[in-house]
Amino acid sequence: MYASVLRNDSISNPPSTAHDSPSVFAIQGLECWYGTHQVIRKVSLIIPERRITAIIGPSGCGKSTLIRCLNRINDLIPGFRMSGHILFKGRELDDPAIDPLTIRLKVGMVFQKPNPFPKSIYENVAYGPRIWELHRDRRLDDHVEKSLRKAALWDEVKDKLGQNALTLSGGQQQRLCIARALAVEPEVLLLDEPCSALDPIATGKIEELLLELKQRYTLVIVTHNMQQAARVSDETGFLLMGELIEFGPTEKLFTTPGDSRTEAYITGRFG
Amino acid sequence: MEIAHQHATKRRIGERVISIGLACCGGLSILTTIGIVAVLIVETVAFFRHVPMWRFLTDTQWTPLFANKHFGIAPLVAGTMLTSTIAIAVAMPLGLLTAIYLSEFAKEGVRQAVKPLLEILAGVPTVVYGYFALLFVTPLLQRLIPQLAGFNALSPGIVMGLMIIPMVASLSEDAMYAVPQGLREAAYALGSSKLQVSLRVVVPAAFSGIAASLLLAISRAIGETMIVAIAAGQQPRFTLNPFVPVETMTAYIVQVSLGDTPTGTLEYNTIFAVGMTLFLSTLLLNLFSLWLRERFREQYA
């Protein structure tokens, strides 16, 4: 029943924002637990298509848990439980008829620490298409090149595709992880503090890349770096102790926050 | 999306099959335990149908292969305890000294050199130790103790102890290594010497871990077969004299297995009754050791 309401994009309860693009995710009353420890409390928000949505908040506030619900990778953690609704393009994400694996095909993820497979650069990018049997042989080669170009890495690695991915620098490894995620042609890319292990120059390159990628993809980025959220995102949500305190256009949230706690956080009084 | 969905469905069936297969592999270890227990129980029950349990426990003679049959486990238990006690008397002081030295005194270079050598010592097949006990240690001891018989409990006991040193040393060292550095520093701050810290702080703190390693060592000595089968003799004797031939539980099983005892006879059943005794005693020791180790881990984790 939520589905029909949400698809019409006219919900009464959740803090909706005025935007013209249709929603990709509609989250309603989400609650999460690890064992008996509750980490997300009644979170509702809408993630618009082809925009960058940032989730900020102090460490331990549940922001990673929140985006990890969006590709159901939390399912793999023993003791994890969630309730509430997440609709992905109008369909319940935990609909038993949907294989979580196919969700991850549509919703890619990039992690906090670059985690390339200890294999060649080529094998890293080709892994996704191979397990989904998307492309073969020459077409796979082309596809790997295309993905690396999208991640702005092609020029740096085109002569050493056979080299072990661990020989790359940290920033290059993270862009390789982005290329790897893009190679299965997702619609959404979740980024869990993608720059926290990188230096400022590498961070700048990734942010540039994100702005480019939003032409074609919906991006959700978790960051504890408020400047980063302010620089790249269109919408921002502020999460505190598992509660979504405020959600809205980035500019508004940073200039005229509606909640005193948001204001305290963005002015650096805690966190 | 549809193709991907079909693909995923196909994969999901494969996943199911694989996970069931792997679960069977895991279950096999439980089946092994059940198998051991079942085999021992079935044959032991068959044994006790012919021999009353009180005679098994109280008779002091073990002569199932003779015409005048006696079925008292006591001589075999005495032989086993005798050799094991000698082994532990050798392995405990030497193993603990080695452990304390490696954990508290030795430089990193010495540790790196000695540990693999100890591992080699532990990896030598027991039949080799048996040869060593019978043909090297026994003649050597006979020069010191003229009344020592060619087969005896002393020589295999000592050799078994030497074999167990690495086990005691490495498990005890692990336990001492796990003692928090803060405890040591606190003792040093009070002006204790290195030795005082080792003996009065580290060893007591690691006590349950060290005790666990000793229990495991005892269990190992009780279950050890080839050394005693080769060098201790095959004469079940209710004695605590280390200079005369004895027979351990394990050596008896080997003795019967080498002969041509037809299956289903009472003689055949005896090795399972003895095996059951052996299994129960080592199981108790292992469980106790495991429990102590768990407690130790909880203490410092």
Add this chain to the structure above:
Amino acid sequence: MPDRHPSKIVERLFKLMALGALVIALGTLTALLVDALLDGGGRLNWQFLTSFPSRKPEQAGIASALVGTIYLMILTAACALPIGVGAALYLEEYVGKHWLARVIEVNIANLAGVPSIIYGLLGLELFVRMMGLGRSLLAGALTMALLVLPIVIIATREALRTVPSSIREASYALGASRWQTIWHQVLPLALPGILTGSILALSRAIGEAAPLITMGALTYIAFLPDSLLAPFTALPIQIFNWVSRPQPGFHANAAAGIVVLLAVLLIMNGLAVYVRQRAQKRLYL
């Protein structure tokens, strides 16, 4: 500061004792090796390696035992490795912290402490009698497989734990299934550790005589096993047989057999070290 208590002397004494303990342990190892080499060196030649057992010690050889040991190990590995790795995968990658995992874990720890001779009794009853395999190579290998299984499982679990969880997450995030993740990412990374641990487990099995004697392996075999159901003997059994005889000639054979057995073990351990070092180079470049 004056030395108030004689702690310095006591400490030196303690160090001396500890060194003495080390010397005894390592001296044993040396004496063992030198003794075997001195006693058996004279018997070590091609004829010894290629001859069958005989009533005359100078004509006897270890061909059937050496070949038996090699066959036995290949078969044991073929049975124990897939099952052991499978069980470890199930425990590490599937059940996680489920109570069932705990039960299996305690069970495996206990199995690892069961005396090897008990496995011989199990093999005798289960494989030799009930399954009717007789005192055959296959029955021996199955018995040995059960014996090494706990060690293989423990070693494999340790190897699996060294694979960082970030690698698993990366694979799952691309929509890979559990098995695809294991097969393509986890196993290749854990393989060197698994192989090293398994080789060490097998090298323990090579030296085991008790379970084989108990399940009824023969001590006098004058031919090579030609099928899975053929009777067999193995190096430690042959050595045991020779040690147990009164004639010194056979004792020399036993010593020579020991040298061969230790050489086989040395080769296996060298292989394990080689696999480990090669893998380390590959992982850390």
